[in-house]
Amino acid sequence: MQTLIQFTIDVLSLGGAYALMALGLVIVYGILKLVNFAYGELIMVTGYGLFLVNGSGLPWIVMAAIAVCIAIATGIATDYVAFRPVRSKSVTAVLITSFAFSTILQNAALLFISPRPRNVPLPDFFSQTVEFAGVIVPARNLITIVASILLLVVFAWAMKKTVLGIAMRAAATQFRMARMLGVPANLIISSAFAISGFFAGVVALLWIGRIGSVTPGIGMEPLLVAFIATVIGGMRSLQGAVLGGFLLAFVNTGLNYTLPQQLLEFRDAFTFTLVILILLWRPDGLIRGPATGQRT
Amino acid sequence: MLEVNGLQVNYGAIRAVRDVSLRVAEGELVTLLGANGAGKSSTLLAIAGALRSGGTIRVDGADVTSWTPERLVRKGIAMVPETRDVFPDLTVAENLLLGAYTRRRDSAGVASDTERMYALFPRLKERVAQAAGTLSGGEQQMLVIARALMSRPRLLLLDEPSLGLAPTIVDQIFDMIADLKRQRLTILLVEQNASKALAVADRAYVLRLGQVAVEGRAADIAAASDLEPLYLGG
Amino acid sequence: MRKGNLLTFLILLGLVALLVLVPQLIGVRVVERIATALAISLVLVVGLQTFTGNSGILSFAHIGFMGIGAYVSAVLTIPVQMRGMALPDLYGVVKTLEVSPYLGMLIGGLAAALVAAVVSYPLMRLSDAPAVITSFALLVVLYTILNHWSAVTNGPRTLFGLPNATGLPLAGGVAAIVIMVALVFKESRIGMLLRASRDDERAAAALGASIPVLRWRAFILSALIAGVGGALWGHFVTSFSPKAFYLKETFVILGMLVIGGMNTVTGAVVGTFAVTLAFEGLRAFETSLNASGMFSEQVVGITEIVLALAMIGMMFLRPGGMFASTEIGPLLARRFTRTKS
Numbered sequence A: 001m002q003t004l005i006q007f008t009i010d011v012l013s014l015g016g017a018y019a020l021m022a023l024g025l026v027i028v029y030g031i032l033k034l035v036n037f038a039y040g041e042l043i044m045v046t047g048y049g050l051f052l053v054n055g056s057g058l059p060w061i062v063m064a065a066i067a068v069c070i071a072i073a074t075g076i077a078t079d080y081v082a083f084r085p086v087r088s089k090s091v092t093a094v095l096i097t098s099f100a101f102s103t104i105l106q107n108a109a110l111l112f113i114s115p116r117p118r119n120v121p122l123p124d125f126f127s128q129t130v131e132f133a134g135v136i137v138p139a140r141n142l143i144t145i146v147a148s149i150l151l152l153v154v155f156a157w158a159m160k161k162t163v164l165g166i167a168m169r170a171a172a173t174q175f176r177m178a179r180m181l182g183v184p185a186n187l188i189i190s191s192a193f194a195i196s197g198f199f200a201g202v203v204a205l206l207w208i209g210r211i212g213s214v215t216p217g218i219g220m221e222p223l224l225v226a227f228i229a230t231v232i233g234g235m236r237s238l239q240g241a242v243l244g245g246f247l248l249a250f251v252n253t254g255l256n257y258t259l260p261q262q263l264l265e266f267r268d269a270f271t272f273t274l275v276i277l278i279l280l281w282r283p284d285g286l287i288r289g290p291a292t293g294q295r296t
Numbered sequence B: 001m002l003e004v005n006g007l008q009v010n011y012g013a014i015r016a017v018r019d020v021s022l023r024v025a026e027g028e029l030v031t032l033l034g035a036n037g038a039g040k041s042s043t044l045l046a047i048a049g050a051l052r053s054g055g056t057i058r059v060d061g062a063d064v065t066s067w068t069p070e071r072l073v074r075k076g077i078a079m080v081p082e083t084r085d086v087f088p089d090l091t092v093a094e095n096l097l098l099g100a101y102t103r104r105r106d107s108a109g110v111a112s113d114t115e116r117m118y119a120l121f122p123r124l125k126e127r128v129a130q131a132a133g134t135l136s137g138g139e140q141q142m143l144v145i146a147r148a149l150m151s152r153p154r155l156l157l158l159d160e161p162s163l164g165l166a167p168t169i170v171d172q173i174f175d176m177i178a179d180l181k182r183q184r185l186t187i188l189l190v191e192q193n194a195s196k197a198l199a200v201a202d203r204a205y206v207l208r209l210g211q212v213a214v215e216g217r218a219a220d221i222a223a224a225s226d227l228e229p230l231y232l233g234g
Numbered sequence C: 001m002r003k004g005n006l007l008t009f010l011i012l013l014g015l016v017a018l019l020v021l022v023p024q025l026i027g028v029r030v031v032e033r034i035a036t037a038l039a040i041s042l043v044l045v046v047g048l049q050t051f052t053g054n055s056g057i058l059s060f061a062h063i064g065f066m067g068i069g070a071y072v073s074a075v076l077t078i079p080v081q082m083r084g085m086a087l088p089d090l091y092g093v094v095k096t097l098e099v100s101p102y103l104g105m106l107i108g109g110l111a112a113a114l115v116a117a118v119v120s121y122p123l124m125r126l127s128d129a130p131a132v133i134t135s136f137a138l139l140v141v142l143y144t145i146l147n148h149w150s151a152v153t154n155g156p157r158t159l160f161g162l163p164n165a166t167g168l169p170l171a172g173g174v175a176a177i178v179i180m181v182a183l184v185f186k187e188s189r190i191g192m193l194l195r196a197s198r199d200d201e202r203a204a205a206a207l208g209a210s211i212p213v214l215r216w217r218a219f220i221l222s223a224l225i226a227g228v229g230g231a232l233w234g235h236f237v238t239s240f241s242p243k244a245f246y247l248k249e250t251f252v253i254l255g256m257l258v259i260g261g262m263n264t265v266t267g268a269v270v271g272t273f274a275v276t277l278a279f280e281g282l283r284a285f286e287t288s289l290n291a292s293g294m295f296s297e298q299v300v301g302i303t304e305i306v307l308a309l310a311m312i313g314m315m316f317l318r319p320g321g322m323f324a325s326t327e328i329g330p331l332l333a334r335r336f337t338r339t340k341s
Helices: A001-033 A039-053 A061-087 A091-112 A139-161 A163-173 A175-179 A185-211 A220-233 A238-260 A266-279 B038-045 B070-072 B092-099 B107-120 B122-126 B137-149 B166-180 B194-200 B218-225 B225-232 C003-027 C029-055 C062-077 C080-086 C099-127 C127-148 C168-187 C191-201 C200-204 C213-236 C247-260 C265-294 C300-317 C327-341
Strands: A129-132 A135-138 B002-011 B014-024 B027-036 B054-059 B075-078 B155-159 B186-190 B203-208 B212-217
Touching: A001 A039, A001 A135, A001 A163, A001 A175, A001 A238, A001 B002, A039 A061, A039 A091, A039 A185, A039 A220, A039 C213, A061 A185, A061 C213, A091 A238, A091 C003, A091 C127, A091 C247, A091 C300, A129 A139, A135 A139, A139 A163, A139 C127, A163 B002, A163 B092, A175 A185, A175 B070, A175 C300, A185 A220, A220 A238, A220 C127, A238 A266, A238 B218, A266 C127, B002 B038, B014 B027, B014 B054, B014 B203, B027 B038, B027 B194, B038 B075, B038 B155, B038 B186, B038 B203, B038 C300, B075 B137, B075 C300, B092 B107, B092 B137, B092 C191, B107 B122, B107 B137, B122 B137, B122 C168, B137 B155, B137 B166, B166 B186, B166 B194, B194 C191, B194 C265, B203 B218, B203 B225, B203 C247, C003 C029, C003 C080, C003 C168, C003 C265, C003 C327, C029 C062, C029 C168, C029 C191, C029 C213, C029 C265, C062 C127, C062 C213, C062 C247, C099 C127, C168 C191, C168 C213, C168 C265, C191 C200, C191 C213, C200 C213, C247 C300, C265 C300
Parallel strands: B014 B212, B027 B186, B027 B203, B075 B155, B155 B186
Antiparallel strands: A129 A135, B002 B014, B002 B054, B203 B212
């Protein structure tokens, strides 16, 4: 029973973070049909944002807010630097510029900050533990669960009830038609990148909360998680991203609990095998989403 | 109110519209006829700002040739594309709401217009909360027209509203177009169903190979039987 | 081979011949090493072109297959007594089997092709973004395995002791063969159908082609070449760690391919030359910066930033790269006939 509670908390906290990562990637993909390789670097800049404001004497929550704002700004900047110039060109061109932009950000961090890890400020409650139903769990896992569920609910509400949210869902299937109704293309695209940056920023706080420091390569694992989660969930569907995130967390945690130590190092390989199996069964992912899709 | 001069539209190396000039006066219903591939839809899309084009397009005397589609909507131009682009996973109500995107701050006006649309199209009212992708072809056509009207346009661009619909529904659609005309809405109508279109229109242009072949009063063109092969695609 | 492409092959062969001969005339060791590395890059980039150029799908997994080739050849060719020290936990017969480096390279390529054949089939049904993403995930998985399978790869630590068997003539020779294979493949039935599918999947399917199967074959060929290239590289540097087969390398070969133009073999070759030469210049600059002691820490990353900017610039100005659709042979032939008439 205790193991079950422990397992559930692990899955939910990991899954919440994974779902947010996947959503941040898929919100941009859904509208522009482009895979943002620089998504992991949004997590990196949040970390370095925290590192740079460290010692400013501000309350942690303010520092965290600044760091998240940096991620949002970088997200929007990604659009202007890497995507807008080549948006009308081929899908491959856009993929390459996003990969190149990711490299620029990472190497800029190497060049101007350091290849070595930098410590970031974290509030005390991140390292505390709580007893919950007879199980001792890290407080940050509970924070992650609460924060991610809250964000998912708010996001679902906004996409359903606000005009901008509805317009974004519309643009994901019929971009040109949305424009012919007066929805400004640039507003939709910038909003998508801003939301992407926001999710990346929040995820970064939760993610770096586990590690306590930031390196230029820190975005790699979240990026991969977001990739795999969106592919198994279905690239065209927001619900798919969330489902994929939780499913991946379930599989990873399940492997963590069951695999012997020497095989645990190969966990990613096992996960990937599972992805292949899912794709054999459903090449479009679990949730197919709308069939149509056009770029601007 | 709309004045198009020497319009050209290219798709890569293919020139879909070579040289189209046309005028639509305030309150007028003008129809654009022609065989498949004559360049009718491309002309409409270019006027709506969705295709890059050469030549000039003027609305109320202002040159709008290089305007984006979203800016043209604010100028009062609404497009109903032939592809019947409903937003398939949005509900009927959400589709209508987006039609009023340019008036989103006027929530009272939007609400009353929504009611007006439901009165005009009772079928839509029955399906308010249904995803638009699940509607029948005729219902989708009603939805895209209603959605376009939600922006309170001054000029409505209608691309083949009767395409692929059952005859009774086609009659309904044309009754409604006649209604809109009586309310003094300016309309540019592209149609394959020439006899229906000529019956409601004031004037007509017949396109052939991307150029205006004939223009004149709708009644005259309908009477001149020797023109039929041109717009019937013979 | 069509006449135009025979000309292409001769021109590219000429480039490779220059690459092999000029350093030997100069006789400076550094130049020869750079030229050898360039020839190996040619093998890798042209190998990637056989898949990406024909199918239109970017593959990020290529370097992973290079790693497989390098490690397989290493395990089979490191002298047995050294192998006992470096890889004490190696399994059964492999522990004592020692083959010549040339056979090792061949087996390395075949091993990479075999792995590609097994894992890639389901991925070939995907197009566009999901295809790219899964190839990226595949790279990460291959890296994870290389990094953790200590019994075979010595884990994240450097593996020493490969016989030094790759000289400039060998690398150049393999590069020439690979260029020929890529040109022939491009003109083959599979290559043509694949290129048709790149432009219009349904049209190619209507010709009775099973696109996943076509892509799968191209992917295996590309992995085979990558494996051979990896083994060549292994016997050139003689010691390496899994880090060598990851994102940085992936980025470099992708950069070479897209700057040159991924749709043509000429583009792959010219891109490799251009990027390598630019890289060497920048690296010299970075080294001199570090040597000057102007900065307290090592200056790293300038070369990558410049390459990334060059890629973005190329995508903006000429999204198809330097040779976007036509090989050098037909291009010259056309120009020649035009001036004549």
